[in-house]
Amino acid sequence: MNYSKKVMDHFAHPRNVGDMPDANAVGTVGNQKCGDIMKMMMKIENDIIVDCKFQTFGCGAAVATSSMATELVKGKTVQEALQLSNKAVMEALDGLPPVKVHCSVLAEEAIRAALVDYYKRQGIDPEPIVGCSGECSECHHDHGHGEEEEE
Amino acid sequence: MEDRFVYADNAATTPIDPRVLEKMMPFLTTEYGNASTLYSLGHSSHDAMEEARKEVALLMNADPGEIYFTGCGSESDNMALRGWMHSKQNKGKKHLITTCIEHHAILHTAQALEKEGFEVTYLPVDKHGMVELEVLEKAIRPDTAMVSVMFANNEIGTVNPIAEIGKLCREKGIIFHTDAVQAYGHVPVDVKAMNIDILSISGHKINAPKGVGAIYIRKGILLNQLITGGGQEKGRRAGTENIASIVGLGEAARIKRETMEEETAYLRKLSRKLIDGVTKFPQTILTGHPTERLPGTCSFCINAIEGESLVLMLDFNGICASTGSACSTGSLDPSHVLLGIGLTHEIAHGSLRLTLGMQNTEEDVDYILERLEQVVKTLRAMSPIWHE
Numbered sequence: 396m397n398y399s400k401k402v403m404d405h406f407a408h409p410r411n412v413g414d415m416p417d418a419n420a421v422g423t424v425g426n427q428k429c430g431d432i433m434k435m436m437m438k439i440e441n442d443i444i445v446d447c448k449f450q451t452f453g454c455g456a457a458v459a460t461s462s463m464a465t466e467l468v469k470g471k472t473v474q475e476a477l478q479l480s481n482k483a484v485m486e487a488l489d490g491l492p493p494v495k496v497h498c499s500v501l502a503e504e505a506i507r508a509a510l511v512d513y514y515k516r517q518g519i520d521p522e523p524i525v526g527c528s529g530e531c532s533e534c535h536h537d538h539g540h541g542e543e544e545e546e
Numbered sequence: 547m548e549d550r551f552v553y554a555d556n557a558a559t560t561p562i563d564p565r566v567l568e569k570m571m572p573f574l575t576t577e578y579g580n581a582s583t584l585y586s587l588g589h590s591s592h593d594a595m596e597e598a599r600k601e602v603a604l605l606m607n608a609d610p611g612e613i614y615f616t617g618c619g620s621e622s623d624n625m626a627l628r629g630w631m632h633s634k635q636n637k638g639k640k641h642l643i644t645t646c647i648e649h650h651a652i653l654h655t656a657q658a659l660e661k662e663g664f665e666v667t668y669l670p671v672d673k674h675g676m677v678e679l680e681v682l683e684k685a686i687r688p689d690t691a692m693v694s695v696m697f698a699n700n701e702i703g704t705v706n707p708i709a710e711i712g713k714l715c716r717e718k719g720i721i722f723h724t725d726a727v728q729a730y731g732h733v734p735v736d737v738k739a740m741n742i743d744i745l746s747i748s749g750h751k752i753n754a755p756k757g758v759g760a761i762y763i764r765k766g767i768l769l770n771q772l773i774t775g776g777g778q779e780k781g782r783r784a785g786t787e788n789i790a791s792i793v794g795l796g797e798a799a800r801i802k803r804e805t806m807e808e809e810t811a812y813l814r815k816l817s818r819k820l821i822d823g824v825t826k827f828p829q830t831i832l833t834g835h836p837t838e839r840l841p842g843t844c845s846f847c848i849n850a851i852e853g854e855s856l857v858l859m860l861d862f863n864g865i866c867a868s869t870g871s872a873c874s875t876g877s878l879d880p881s882h883v884l885l886g887i888g889l890t891h892e893i894a895h896g897s898l899r900l901t902l903g904m905q906n907t908e909e910d911v912d913y914i915l916e917r918l919e920q921v922v923k924t925l926r927a928m929s930p931i932w933h934e
Contacts (some may be wrong), residue, residue: 406855407862412928427931428891430852430872430880434930450930454854458928486775 405459409465415448419516422508425501429482431457433505435465439450439513442473448478449505460502463487468506473513477525479506548853551864554749556842556903557700558730558868561811562794569797570755573790581787582778592788598796605799606726606745607736614779615792619748620651621772623762625783626723626744627655628767630692631664636721638693642749644875645677648696652725656694659861669695673836675704683714692721697729697745701870701883701899703843704833705733707761712741721767724845727751731802732840733810737762743771749791753904754798758791763839809904813841816902816911817861819865820844823915824900827922828934833887833897842902846883847893850932851925856898859925863917 398406418436425432431453447469449461463484468476481499483490491499508526510525514521553561573594573801579587581595597609600660603610604741630636642655646668657668658733667685671677677695686693693715708724715722723744727733728743731752744767749758763769763782775784802809821844825832848856853869860867870881872895879885879892900914926932 400773406858409928423930427895430891430895450928452850452929452931453852455858457852459857492736 397492399461399491401463401487401489402456402459402491402518404528405462405488406455409449409458409462411446411448411462411469412450413448414450415446418448420509420513422505422510422512424504424508425453427452431498431501433457433461433501435461435505435509437468437509439473442469442515444471444473453498453501454495454504456491456498457501458492459488460484460498461505464506473510477509477510479503547673547863547909547913550910552912552913553866553905554900554902554910555866555868557703557840557899557901559750559756560753560903561673561905562755563798563801565801566754566794566797570603570790570794573793581789582776591787594636594793594796595787595789596891598792598799601799601803602747602760603762605731605735605764605803606747606766607738609765610668612737612762612765613760614763614782615758615795616760616783617757617785617786617788619649619725619751620759620761621747622653622746622748622759622849623649623651623725625769625772626746627652627694627762628694628724629658629772630721630767631659632766632770634770635768636691639689641665641687641690641707642692642694643667643682643685643690644694645671645696645886647671647675647701647883648694648701649700649725649727652694652696653882666794672887673888674838675702675833675883676835676838677706677711679707679710679714682711686720690720692716694723694725697724697726697735698843699839699883700728701881701897701902702845702887703728703840704835705729705803705838705840708742715743716741722800727838728843731799732842734806737764749795749798752795752798752802754794757793757867758788758795760795762905810841812904813902816906816908817842817844819908820900820902820911820914823911824918827919830922831893833884833889840901843899844902845897845899847889848896848898848922849893850896851922853880853897855925856896856921859921860918863921865914865917868899868901870899871895889930898901 415436420437423434434450436448447465451458451461481503484499484502503538579591581592599610599613603613721743725746727748730747743764745762750756773784809914833845848912853871857869870884872880884894
């Protein structure tokens with residue numbers, strides 16, 4: 396199993412890693428039993444994501460997809476960030492090995508979960524806007540092999 | 547410390563000893579004869595192979611006639627399990643006993659036998675990864691044909707009470723096989739004193755090349771043939787012999803016979819230092835038996851970080867290590883060995899195995915400790931579940 400240069404770069408030098416105590420949108424997905432947990436923290440002002448940070452427990456791909464996801468949503472509007480797909484994260488990383496595709500799914504879900512939290516904090520029901528929050532089950536993300544295979 | 551390269555994955559494979567390579571070289575160049583031929587070019591191949599057989603036998607107190615060369619440890623394991631369960635001598639007995647922490651060469655072979663209609667009991671082990679004699683005794687049935695228990699575990703290094711298991715099996719008249727791939731050349735192995743009937747070994751774990759293994763089959767035991775063809779290895783394993791590698795295995799066995807005691811003392815000292823250092827990290831445990839373990843095997847679980855990340859970051863520092871985390875197995879589950887010793891998924895995800903060899907020095911251990919501490923701190927700083 397080989398990671399692309401981009402994956403290794405984002406793993407070795409993760410962008411936007413660390414805690415953000417004053418975040419106004421926080422989402423955590425995954426669980427320790429499955430071996431990866433992603434926590435996304437955002438500062439959203441006037442519907443724009445002005446800052447985004449992450450903390451991740453997981454493999455190289457989990458760290459790299461978290462890092463790339465923060466890069467992809469920073470400066471974007473909430474609506475734009477909601478459109479972020481796991482495929483876009485994977486493409487930005489020049490692909491992932493088939494067994495690691497679930498990491499990109501987790502990154503997409505973590506972003507979504509943070510945005511759900513953002514709406515909730517404002518007393519807005521996120522369901523009609525966001526749909527599934529990505530937090531509906533304990534360990535639902537797909538470790539499936541090659542379903543959305545890259546390359 | 548300054549950057550350096552530290553190979554600390556000697557349980558995965560070992561470098562070829564220069565003395566071994568030197569002994570092999572003629573058989574890769576000028577002495578290319580087929581050992582089965584009548585002319586004199588083939589004789590040197592034949593003689594060198596028989597010399598190697600003697601050396602391999604000596605290191606386990608077997609007779610040379612009880613040693614058969616194979617392509618690898620996995621082949622030897624397949625030969626043992628399939629060979630005996632299918633053997634006419636087995637008289638139709640259907641039951642095999644093994645353990646839940648065996649190497650996949652055993653586990654997957656046992657599972658294949660189950661599909662053929664054989665019944666397999668996978669013994670649980672204690673929290674150190676050791677087979678308990680009473681548990682084994684209770685699992686024995688009138689139709690038990692074979693017991694296969696690994697000599698030493700490849701992930702956590704625990705050494706099983708092989709002599710006791712051998713004695714029990716011999717008393718019960720059950721064939722006892724042990725996968726000694728990790729043990730042979732590293733701890734004393736004595737097939738006679740330990741009542742071992744069949745034993746598997748591999749060359750590349752003892753500084754011989756990859757692609758050569760051997761199986762010890764006690765005199766009088768007839769296994770069903772796995773690879774049919776020519777009459778090599780007294781008709782038990784067909785295929786033109788890999789003379790150069792066999793010579794390498796023999797030389798490696800000779801060297802280990804002369805140096806094992808000294809190596810054991812050296813590796814135990816290095817391992818002690820490494821284990822003492824790593825277990826001082828917060829929320830970090832040693833896995834496997836505290837004392838009954840392979841001299842060079844150091845295995846840990848480090849809380850709140852994931853093994854693959856750990857191994858990748860150690861690689862950035864020039865350190866070769868391995869892990870049994872789920873990400874390394876390509877599934878949701880961490881290694882069966884770590885789960886087999888009762889660790890939770892959560893703990894097992896942080897597994898790290900460092901296996902030292904004779905090329906490692908005390909400076910290497912200092913370097914590992916320094917860099918590992920930094921890597922653990924870095925990964926914990928980005929982990930959402932790390933709490934001091």
